[in-house]
Amino acid sequence: MTDNKVTEIDPERLMTSKEVAEFLQVPVSTIHQWRYRSKGPKGFRVGKHIRFRRSDVEAWIEDQQDELQAI
Numbered sequence: 001m002t003d004n005k006v007t008e009i010d011p012e013r014l015m016t017s018k019e020v021a022e023f024l025q026v027p028v029s030t031i032h033q034w035r036y037r038s039k040g041p042k043g044f045r046v047g048k049h050i051r052f053r054r055s056d057v058e059a060w061i062e063d064q065q066d067e068l069q070a071i
Contacts, residue, residue: 014051
C-alpha cells in the first residue's frame with residue numbers, strides 16, 4: 001500500500017535554488033543566470049549558500065504577471 005499524502009511546504013521555510021527551480025519549472029541554471037543579471041526572485045546568502053523566501057518568490061511571480069498585463 002502506498003502513502004499518497006501531499007507534502008505541504010512551510011511558507012516560512014527558506015527555499016534552495018533547486019527548490020525554486022522546481023517550483024517555477026525552470027532549470028537551476030536559469031535561477032543562477034537570473035540572480036547574476038538581477039532579474040529573478042530576490043535571494044540572499046546564508047554563508048556560502050543562496051536562499052529564497054517563498055513570499056519573495058511569489059511576489060516576483062506577481063510582478064511578472066503585472067508586467068505582462070501592462071504590455
